[in-house]
Amino acid sequence: MSSLTEDVVRQRSKSGRTCLIYSGKVYDVTDFVSKHPGGVDVLEEHAGQDVTEAMHSSETHKHSRYAFTMLDKYCVGKVQNTSDEDLCLMGKPNAKYFYNRQEGYTDPVDWNKPVLPQIPMLREKYFEWTHQPTDLPLRLFHSDFVEYFSKCSWWMVPMYWVPVMLAMIYWAYTGLSEHPDVWLPWLAGGIEINVSRMPYLFVLGALSWTLLEYVIHRWVFHLKPPTQYPIILQLHFLLHGQHHKCPMEKGRLVFPLVPANILAYIVYSVVSLVCPLLMTLSFISGMVLGYMIYDLTHYYLHHGSPSLTYFKNLKRYHVKHHFEQQHKGFGISSKLWDYPFNTLITE
Structure with a gap:
């Protein structure tokens, strides 16, 4: 030395x-x-x-x-x-x-090869292994084509989703201007949804995203997957395990467009079951804004150098979630839902 x-x-x-x-x-x-x-x-x-x-x-x-x-x-x-x-x-x-x-620890994964095909062999070790962060570069797939689309730059989030959000707002506004929707028509004639109610639906959609963000992060992304099903281990690693294993990978911090669109379609389908079309568009457009704030905030917390006190505190909070208390601190864009669900990091 x-x-x-x-x-x-x-x-x-x-x-x-x-x-x-x-x-x-x-x-x-x-x-x-x-x-x-x-x-x-x-x-x-x-x-x-x-x-x-x-x-x-x-x-x-x-x-x-x-x-x-x-x-x-x-x-x-x-x-x-x-x-x-x-x-x-x-x-x-x-x-x-x-x-x-x-102690002569040997990583069970060969980082010189694509990692995703190796995940099933981890079995019972998988969950603990994903929660031992590393700064090693991560490659998921053998195929260069598939590997390329498994990553996403932060700027692709607003570039893709802002036009989608504006299109939904425009569609809802022009439609409601011509003919208001009626929600729950069987309930004393229903509730009229007109243009004046759009801002409230938009804000409600954005706030609803914060709850959905928390629910997905805690009960989907941090759910301990059954080890006897290799495909589930790989799916879990794709969704979130890779992020906790390699939290410094810039290209894997925001949702790639394909899974983001699948999630958007699922949420849209669920909301449209209970709401008419134009009301659904008004609400979902707000959720899209909430999603963009979440994804861009997440990237900023990892790779930005905040000057505002709020973001400085949020960055420290998220670092603790990754490196100290991974069973708490599931709020990303805010700590809001960590309070009522008793998962606030206080130390």
């Missing part, structure tokens, strides 16, 4: 590399900066410094054991005049963070 002085570490950081000192070792995390769950600013602020205390401080964010496992691979040397014995002693308080390496 090469020895570096603290001055050399600082000079490297000034020359464009992002180097840190932790427990007597030097880490070059330049390639990790853009992935850092706490945001780019945090690592850049501490470049060239000893972050041993900071990484265990609860004032900013107390790092989970997975953070230290990821950090280990970026080690490039030790601080000069630090003996191997000193390193051992310095590392003792944090020994549990390196349990994978120390």
